[in-house]
Amino acid sequence: MFGSIWSFMKRHKGKLMLTTSIIGGAVVLGNYAAWKVAEWQEAEMNEAFRKARKQHHFDGTQRTCNTTALSLLPTLQQRLMALLDTEALTKSLKQRPDNKIEIWGQIKIASFTRTIAAVYSAALLMTTLRVQLNIIGGYMFLDSLASADDHEVNQDRLLAPLPLQKRYLALIEHLLGQGLEDLVHRVKTAVEKVVGSVSLKDQLSLGDVEKLIKELRREVEGHPTNGCLHPAQDCHLVQCALPTTTHQQVIALRCTASA
Numbered sequence: 001m002f003g004s005i006w007s008f009m010k011r012h013k014g015k016l017m018l019t020t021s022i023i024g025g026a027v028v029l030g031n032y033a034a035w036k037v038a039e040w041q042e043a044e045m046n047e048a049f050r051k052a053r054k055q056h057h058f059d060g061t062q063r064t065c066n067t068t069a070l071s072l073l074p075t076l077q078q079r080l081m082a083l084l085d086t087e088a089l090t091k092s093l094k095q096r097p098d099n100k101i102e103i104w105g106q107i108k109i110a111s112f113t114r115t116i117a118a119v120y121s122a123a124l125l126m127t128t129l130r131v132q133l134n135i136i137g138g139y140m141f142l143d144s145l146a147s148a149d150d151h152e153v154n155q156d157r158l159l160a161p162l163p164l165q166k167r168y169l170a171l172i173e174h175l176l177g178q179g180l181e182d183l184v185h186r187v188k189t190a191v192e193k194v195v196g197s198v199s200l201k202d203q204l205s206l207g208d209v210e211k212l213i214k215e216l217r218r219e220v221e222g223h224p225t226n227g228c229l230h231p232a233q234d235c236h237l238v239q240c241a242l243p244t245t246t247h248q249q250v251i252a253l254r255c256t257a258s259a
Contacts, residue, residue, distance in 0.1 A: 061137035065130050072129075075176055076121055083184050084114040104200055112195050113188045116216055120187065121180055124241045128172060136165055171242055179240040186240075190219035 089107050093100055139159040194215045198204070204212075221237065 058137070061133055062130075064137075065126075065133045068133070069126050069129050072125060072172070072176070073122065076125060076180070077118075079176060079180050080114055080118055080121065080184070083181065084110045084117070086110045086114075101200075105196075108198075108200060109188065109191055109196065112191045112216075113184065116191065116213075116220070117180075117184050117187045120220070120237070121175070121183055121240075124175060124179075124183070124237065125172070128175060128241045132169055132172065136168060140165075174243045175241050179242075183237070183240040187216075187220055190216050194219060 086107050089103050089110070093103055093107075097103065143158050194212060198212070
């Protein structure tokens with residue numbers, strides 16, 4: 001029987017070798033395909049984890065931004081009230097002075113200015129904080145990835161070390177200080193030009209108020225040097241949000257230098 005088998009193998013040696021090669025190749029290809037599928041699945045899982053981690057970090061940054069902005073709004077409101085105080089004018093009216101028409105006009109200008117400045121300052125505060133925190137958050141995310149790969153964190157290699165974060169975020173103090181004063185001055189100049197001629201006895205419709213607001217926006221946003229404390233230089237609204245000169249940056253960065 002073994003002789004018959006041996007004779008059969010000798011007669012069909014080429015076919016058997018071909019068949020063996022095909023079967024062996026199929027096994028190798030099957031193993032390779034299984035390895036590639038496992039590798040692809042692992043890569044997909046890692047990518048999904050990376051995206052989930054990135055999304056979680058982004059969502060946390062947005063929550064931090066909203067919380068920080070809400071915590072700064074009372075400070076912003078107090079600064080506006082101090083810069084545009086109408087209580088003293090209201091008290092003087094109770095004494096029935098001879099220039100009450102003039103005082104009512106001052107109250108009108110201050111009230112309009114405070115309302116418009118509140119809208120602009122709140123928008124600048126939210127926008128500036130969102131930009132700052134997302135920039136810092138992006139660098140912190142990259143630092144966290146590097147820290148995950150390296151168990152020993154080298155502080156010198158961090159893109160956003162803690163002292164830098166504090167100094168960078170301290171720049172928002174400019175908006176709550178000199179920046180807000182510049183914004184109020186700019187808005188007040190526009191209000192005096194647009195609303196100053198409106199009589200206190202005029203009954204304004206919704207359409208009239210809308211026209212006034214549009215004109216105020218053109219004056220505040222459309223003329224870079226209009227209402228600036230330094231008319232020789234361009235005065236864009238972004239300069240109210242962040243310091244632009246080296247001196248202002250030094251003052252702002254020193255706010256947390258000792259921290």
